[in-house]
Amino acid sequence: MNKPIYSALFSAVVMLILASFLLGVDLETQGITLIPELAGDQTWLAIGLATLVVFLFQLFREQIASLIKLPSLPSIDSMLPEEGPKRTKLTRIAVALVIVGMFIWPFFASRGAIDLATLTLIYIMLGLGLNIVVGLAGLLDLGYVAFYAVGAYTYALLSLYYDVSFWVALPISGLLAALFGFLLGFPVLRLRGDYLAIVTLGFGEIIRILLNNWTELTGGPNGISRIPKPDLFGLEFSRRAKEEGNVPFHEFFGIPYDASHKVIFLYLLAVILVLITVYVIHRLTRMPIGRAWEALREDDIACRSLGLNPTVVKLTAFTMGASFAGFAGCFFAARQGFISPESFVFIESAIILAIVVLGGMGSQVGVILAAILLTVLPELAREFQEYRMLLFGLMMVFMMAWRPQGLVPMKRPHLELKTHE
Amino acid sequence: MNKALLEVSGLSMRFGGLLAVNGVSLTVREKEIVSVIGPNGAGKTTVFNCISGFYTPTEGTILFDGEQVQGLKGHKIARKGMVRTFQHVRLFKDMTVIENLLVAQHLQMNTNLLSGFFKTPSYRAAEDRAMQNAAFWLKKVNLLEMANREAGNLSYGQQRRLEIARCMVTHPRLLMLDEPAAGLNPNETKELDELICNLRDEFDVSILLIEHDMSLVMGISDQIAVINQGTPLASGTPAEVRDNPDVIKAYLGEA
Ligand SMILES: Nc1ncnc2c1ncn2[C@@H]1O[C@H](COP(=O)(O)OP(=O)(O)O)[C@@H](O)[C@H]1O
Ligand SMILES: [Mg+2]
Numbered sequence: 001m002n003k004p005i006y007s008a009l010f011s012a013v014v015m016l017i018l019a020s021f022l023l024g025v026d027l028e029t030q031g032i033t034l035i036p037e038l039a040g041d042q043t044w045l046a047i048g049l050a051t052l053v054v055f056l057f058q059l060f061r062e063q064i065a066s067l068i069k070l071p072s073l074p075s076i077d078s079m080l081p082e083e084g085p086k087r088t089k090l091t092r093i094a095v096a097l098v099i100v101g102m103f104i105w106p107f108f109a110s111r112g113a114i115d116l117a118t119l120t121l122i123y124i125m126l127g128l129g130l131n132i133v134v135g136l137a138g139l140l141d142l143g144y145v146a147f148y149a150v151g152a153y154t155y156a157l158l159s160l161y162y163d164v165s166f167w168v169a170l171p172i173s174g175l176l177a178a179l180f181g182f183l184l185g186f187p188v189l190r191l192r193g194d195y196l197a198i199v200t201l202g203f204g205e206i207i208r209i210l211l212n213n214w215t216e217l218t219g220g221p222n223g224i225s226r227i228p229k230p231d232l233f234g235l236e237f238s239r240r241a242k243e244e245g246n247v248p249f250h251e252f253f254g255i256p257y258d259a260s261h262k263v264i265f266l267y268l269l270a271v272i273l274v275l276i277t278v279y280v281i282h283r284l285t286r287m288p289i290g291r292a293w294e295a296l297r298e299d300d301i302a303c304r305s306l307g308l309n310p311t312v313v314k315l316t317a318f319t320m321g322a323s324f325a326g327f328a329g330c331f332f333a334a335r336q337g338f339i340s341p342e343s344f345v346f347i348e349s350a351i352i353l354a355i356v357v358l359g360g361m362g363s364q365v366g367v368i369l370a371a372i373l374l375t376v377l378p379e380l381a382r383e384f385q386e387y388r389m390l391l392f393g394l395m396m397v398f399m400m401a402w403r404p405q406g407l408v409p410m411k412r413p414h415l416e417l418k419t420h421e
Numbered sequence: 422m423n424k425a426l427l428e429v430s431g432l433s434m435r436f437g438g439l440l441a442v443n444g445v446s447l448t449v450r451e452k453e454i455v456s457v458i459g460p461n462g463a464g465k466t467t468v469f470n471c472i473s474g475f476y477t478p479t480e481g482t483i484l485f486d487g488e489q490v491q492g493l494k495g496h497k498i499a500r501k502g503m504v505r506t507f508q509h510v511r512l513f514k515d516m517t518v519i520e521n522l523l524v525a526q527h528l529q530m531n532t533n534l535l536s537g538f539f540k541t542p543s544y545r546a547a548e549d550r551a552m553q554n555a556a557f558w559l560k561k562v563n564l565l566e567m568a569n570r571e572a573g574n575l576s577y578g579q580q581r582r583l584e585i586a587r588c589m590v591t592h593p594r595l596l597m598l599d600e601p602a603a604g605l606n607p608n609e610t611k612e613l614d615e616l617i618c619n620l621r622d623e624f625d626v627s628i629l630l631i632e633h634d635m636s637l638v639m640g641i642s643d644q645i646a647v648i649n650q651g652t653p654l655a656s657g658t659p660a661e662v663r664d665n666p667d668v669i670k671a672y673l674g675e676a
Contacts, residue, residue, distance in 0.1 A: 280538070287537040288523070288530040291516070295524040298513035305473060305507075306525045306591060307499035415519045417556045417568050 008058035015054045019047045102271050106264045114260075114267045116379055118335060121270035122328050124371040127355035128277050128364060129324025134353065135362035135410070136290065137317035138297025140197040143184075143204025144352055147177040147322040149344035151329025153211060156224040156339055166230035166334050170327060177326025178319045180207075185318035189311055204349055212341040223340025229262060230269060230334050266335050273331060277324055278364060284320070285362075286413055293317050294362070354392070358399055360406020369407050423450040425484075426627050427472070427503070427595055432481035434467050441467045443651040444481075448644075449595065449627050454617065456630045456638040459648040460671075465631045466508055468648070469599055472629075473505045474498035485595070500528065502594035506584045506601060508631075514573030518564060518583060521572050522555035525587045551590075558586040562616065578609040582616075589620065596620065597629045602637055614641050635672060639663065647671070 023043055027034045038044075057064065106114045126148060133141045151173035158164035158172065188199050211218050218224065229236070236248050248257070284290040292313045295303050300310045333339050355374055359366030378388055399406075427449040434442040442464040449455045457465050471478040474495035483491040490498055513521050523530075530551060531537070536544040559565045562582040567575060572583060581601055588596055598617070602610045618641055620626050632638045638645060639659045646656040647668050655665040662668055 283538055287534075288527050288532045289534065289537070291520055291524050292527055294516055294520075295513045298515055299511050301475070301495075302507070302511040302513065303524075304475075304495040305499055305505055305511075306587070307496050307504075307528050308524070309494075309496045412515075412517045412520070412569070412571065414569050415517070415552070417519065417552060417559070417565070 004059050004061065008055050011058045012051050012055035016047070016051045019050060023047060099275065103268065106267050111260055111263055114263050116376065118263075118267045118270045120372055120375040121267070121274050122332055122335075123352070123355060123375050124274050124368050125270075125277050125328040125331075126325055126352045127359065127367040127371045128274075128281055129321050129328065130352050131321075131356050131359075131362065131364070131367050132281065132284075132293065132324070133317050133321035134356050135360075135367075136285065136297065137293040137314065137321075139314065139317060140193065140200070141318075141321070142197045142201035142346075142349055142353065143207075144200075144321075144325060145344045145346070145349040146184075146204040146207035147180055147325035148329040148332070148348070149207050149211060149341070150177045150180050150322075151326030152333040152339050152343070153218065153224075153329075154326070155330040155333045156227050157217070159228055160224055166228065166330070170330050173330035174323045174326040177329065178323035181318040181320075181322025182315060184322075185315040189314060201346070201349075204344075204346060208341050208344050211344070219340075221340060221342070223338060223342070225338040227333050227337050227339065229266070229337065232265060270331060270335075273327060277327075278368075281324075281364060289313075289316060354396060358396070358406060360409040362410035363406060363408050366406050366408035366410070373407075423452055425449070426451050426486060427629065428482075428484040429468075429472065430482055432468065432471055432483070433479045434464070434471055434476060435479045441651050442471065442478075442648075445646070445648060445651075445653050447629075447646050447656075449629050450643075451627055452621055452625060453643045454621055454628045454630060454641055455644045455646065456632055456642040457646050457648060458632050458635050458638060459654070461633065462650075463648045464651040465648060466599055467651075469505060469597055469629075469631060472498075473503060473597060499591075502592075503597065504588040504591055504593040504595075505597035506581075506588060506599055508599040508603065510577075510580045510584055512572040512580055512584060512587070515571060517569050518559065518572055518575070519552070519555055519568045521583060521587050522558065522590050523551055525590050526551045526554065528591075554590050558590050561589075562586045577604055578606070581605065581609075581613070585616070585620075589624070589626075593626055595627050595629060597631075599631045600633055601630070602632065610637065617641060 024039050024047055026037050026039050028037050029035075106117070109117075126144070129147075130141065130144045133139050133144070154173040154176045155164075155166065155169040158169045159166075164172075184200065184203050188196050191199055212221055214220070285294075292303070292308055293316075295308065296310055296313045296317070303310055303313065332343075336343075351374060355370045356367055358374065359368070359370035374392075378392075381388075381391065384391060425448050427447070429445065429447040432442055432445045432447075433440065445464070445468055447455065447457070447468075457468060459465055467476065470476040471481075471491070472483055474490070474493050474497065477492045481491065482489060485498075485501055485503060488501075490501065490503075513524060516524070529547065531541075531544040531547040533544070535541075556565070556568075559568055562585060564575075564579060564583060564586065567579065572580065575583060581604075585596075585598070585601065601617075602613055605613060614637070617628060617630070621628055630638060630642070642659055644656065645659055645662045647654040647662060647665075649671050654671055655662055655668050657665070
């Protein structure tokens, strides 16, 4: 009987202290000094009310929980036909339709929508890549954005200093990010759980700070601008060819210049990159290496007892996961035309991780859905810009309470056994 | 007499101030079932952990097929053909039963990434072989119908059998079982005993068995070693051990 009272009091006090400092004090500038001043009565009233709400909520938590029974989400599985050839065929048709739709859609959509879709596709790629490390191999990586940065800066710097084209830089970005993944893998081999998370977090920050301070090479906080867009077999998507001897796309086909060509092209390129990513990772999960990742997540001691070297398995997960961030980064740099360390702050890692967790660890469909949700929703709710993080947090809390296994939990592959008598 | 496969001599393991294992010696010959028994906390699991490379023994030598293996890493030892189960079952719980068996055959697979992507003939052949091997062992331990279930959803007895099957798909030379009968009902225990004898007779595997319960191992063991508080108490054939006055005192005196 005592317990809820204590925990409610504790929560209320924490709430009061935090809110008092964060909201209850205003900083006034006088000349060059900051003078703290107490906020207005209204603010304090709000803080008091909020504290009361927290107290009461914590006190009657159990009762509230039993009053509001959250309806459980219907399982998507139950709506589909039985496992078997029919199901496989249906899935195939659905996937084919979605893919065809993705290729046709941009020709009818607005420029803004296509831009948003392209951004979503980048996050899908990042989510799928991080899913290898976190969802499959079970290694909590909070610095994933570092590999994204490595990929982006690889292309930006190569094009700035050596005039390397997007298509040459793309594989190099992937390889270099993979190399960084491999290098990060070494020091963290012995770590797990919280420790691993902290070290990877630090790694992400180191990369960002390095990019920020190595001004001679990276331009520091000013970033790198005028990064060239990808071309299509030498055809550029600009009004006039930037490179000597290149022909712009519209001149080649004898059509009038239209800026949306470029947008659609970038979108289609992102679609292709994502499709390749999905396919490659899908295959990986059905190959020995993918199974080893999952086995490592499940039980590393059992892995060792069966002759698997956990070190090698971990390193491959880090390396492969990072390479996808590298590809995504290269594409991101090409699309934006401008990058700076601002684009690779911790919150990006957090969003990518949220995509993986929200989607359902290990599940590719889930990750894709979550990426769409987490990039499209904030755009739709532009007016609530200021409350973005609040909504984001609320959503995570609800998901954890309601459906901790994610939107679409990972499905195990069904393997047919052929027994020879 | 068969050739000695595993020879442990003078094995000691110290955890800080605790001498958990003190001068234990064991020999497992080919096609033999050797049991290690002793009361709870006697140091049986610690002996296993030393042999299978999870602990580095403080003292002693371990010869596997004439080769010194003490201090080698766990996965290196497993690759030499010594695999084990755990006192508390360690399955890949969220993976299916078949996947558990496929992971165990990782080393026999074609792990080349490109072969995997393009499903080259050698890749397919290795996958097929692994699947057939898995099917064979699932049948053997009577889990064929469970093939696509998640391992964590199996009953306790089924999980124990799956863990043994997972060892057997690697074609081990020495199978080490840590209290495989713990938590099983008498019926399941009897089946397990039959399975263990069958493994030895049909698949040329030697078995090192830990059991807490003495009466269980009497029937199937060729040799028994008794440990008490880390120190070897007696060893010999079941009959010799049963009649050993020290064993009677340690065991029956307490029980
Ligand atoms: N990693 C460890 N660190 C410290 N003490 C341990 C460790 N492993 C086992 N022990 C101790 O060694 C003794 C033997 O344990 P164990 O080998 O598990 O016994 P058994 O398997 O015979 O029941 C126990 O006292 C146990 O507490
Ligand atoms: Mg034990």
